Amino acid sequence: MASRKWNIEFGLVLFAFLAGFILRFAFAGRLAVEHFDEGIYTSALWYDAAEGVEYPGRHLYAPPALPGTIKTVDWVPGIRWIAPFLPGLLSGAATTIVVWWLVRTWFGSAAGIFSAFIVAGSDFHILSSRMAMTDVPVLFFICLSVGWAAMGIQTSCMRRMVFAGFFCGLAWWTKYTGWLPLAIISSGSGLWWIWTGRKGLSLTRLVALVAVMALTSFAVWSPWLWKLQDYGGYASVAANHAGYVNGFTGWKRRLALQLSYQFTLDGLTGCLSVGMGILAASGYRWYRACQRRRESGGSESGNSTGSVAVPGHTSHTFPPRWLMARFAVSSLALSVIAFTVWTPLLLTSIAIGGIGGMLLWPVLDRAFQRSRSGDLSAVRPGGMGWVPGDLQCAPRIDPTLGLCITTTWFIGMLVTTPLYHPYPRLFLPLLASIWVAASGGVGWWIESNLSVARRPALENVTGAFQTLVSRMVTAMVTFCVVVSFLMIVDPLHSVIFADRTSVRRAASELAIRCVQDAGDISTVPTEDEVRNARLVIYAYGEPALLFHLNELGVLARPVSHLNLGAPEDSRKSTPTYLVVGPYAKRTPGFWDEWLERQYQFRHLADVTFNPGELVLLDLFSPEWLRNHPEANQQLLELYRIP
Secondary structure, three states: OHHHHHHHHHHHHHHHHHHHHHHHHOOHHHOOOOOHHHHHHHHHHOHHHHHOOOOOOHHHHOOOHHHHHHHHHOOOOOOOOOHHHHHHHHHHHHHHHHHHHHHHHHHOHHHHHHHHHHHHOOHHHHHHHOOOOOHHHHHHHHHHHHHHHHHHHHHOOHHHHHHHHHHHHHHHHHOOOOOHHHHHHHHHHHHHHHHOHHHOOOHHHHHHHHHHHHHHHHHHHHHHHHHHHHHOOHHHHHHHHHOOEOOOOOHHHHHHHHHHHHHHHOOHHHHHHHHHHHHHHHHHHHHHOOOOHHHHOOOOOOOOOOEEOOOOOOOEEOOOHHHHHHHHHHHHHHHHHHHHHOHHHHHHHHHHHHHHHHHHOOHHHHHHHHHHHOOOOOOOOOOOOOOHHHHHOOOOOOHHHHHHHHHHHHHHHHHHHHHEOOOHHHHHHHHHHHHHHHHHHHHHHHHHHHHHHOOOHHHHOOOHHHHHHHHHHHHHHHHHHHHHHHHOOOOOOOOOOOOOOHHHHHHHHHHHHHHHHHHOOOOOOOHHHHHOOOOEEEEEOOHHHHHHHHHOOOEEEEEOOOOOOOOHHHHHHOOEEEEEOHHHHOOOOHHHHHHHHHHHOEEEEEEEEOOOHHHHHHHOOHHHHHHOHHHHOEEEEEEEEO
């Protein structure tokens, strides 16, 4: 019977995973490389083989794991069109399982199920997964590393710390911030040791465990560090990254911007995931508490879930049906509220409340201790005892350790994220800590309700004043839910399936214009004519455009200056063109050079395109975009180099 109950939990997680998988892969035909960084990473598909070296400066953006994976995946016949996105799509879907495993280990089954649903339905994570970027894959490895490290510290197991270090090394190979698990585990485990861990683990042993993780991760990453010596060492990377660090000046403004990005990108799936997650988690937990006497292996009072007689009162049946009704109403209410106050803000509130609740009332700690000792006794005389299902839903490691790691993770990312230029994608590690903390809070809330319901019937009899207060609170919550429902402006708002092929279409139009000019023709050339055309197109600061031009078969290369003069015979034999776009115009020094050399170029055409939401938010704030809707259409200028 226990295995069947376990299969129900796995079935709920599998449902969440499949839903997240479908949401990430749906309408894959609308995917296309459009972000600046996407163009850099996908250059491995065309530039490396053509030039014999990697795209200029690619090492400054990220280590080679993602470009290498994209290039490897492209070897599979027939998937070139989706190859750039497979690493993000697959790791994004798999993150659902990894976060469930991590949260379930730290805070129990209910928390784990809730986390699976909110990760699967996170609009921002889905949107990020549908891009050829490093942020989603690195988050996958970060969660794996942190999860293994927490288990290794709990069990004082060096082998698990090696696994943690290995996954941290893979994260480091994916993004230069891949060392984050080391900071998270060092600070979190240190806080835990000071608080309570020192009672069972010596400081020397803790330091040794973390050191093994650090040394393993560095050993895994060191080959790339050695390779960086060819580019001036890690100092060149650090100098480049320093340009994105703004310090504490303007910290609040950048945090507000990051939050505004989350609110702008929040949509239907994120709001629904909160309610569905709470309903699935609480329903499963309530069901596991419904095991009958024959499942608990005895008929002693306090060790079963039947009716317990209390003198002077009616029988007290556990778990009461009203408790499941409360869970169901709460799931509906929170989904409605999420539509109004935005899912990330709601989850942050749950996270902060959950952290405070776990500190004040350690019901998860008690569940963990009972699971280790097998204690099924009632907490108080006359109350309901526990059943094996309760123990099986308990955390697998000390929840205090999980709480300390989660708290330092959340606070650390909250403080450091706004120190950097407010690119929306930098919010993902902070968002992951919110997922974990909010899931722990939901798990704590469900267990707290079950704990109260286990009390003797006499303790559950409330006085007139308590009843009045309870009804007032219920009325206030109902009012908030109704008002939230009435304030919902666009419940179907979502950008996760937006068409991102605008740059690809613009590349096709530019190629056609160049072929027409080079051949002095007015008809639209065929694909073969475009592919066989003898011409060269330079693009200033538009790697995504270059990717699509090369996919069309056009010889297109990047350029970082405007000194594009060529010998007379070369100009006659090979028509040469220059494309200038929004990234060029934002490059320091471009306008000075352009004012000096613009008369060397003959304007040929203007081609517009409509960038996706994340691309626009890298360039403009949500408020600016609302006041300047014309910015949704960007311009590519095509020039002939005489």
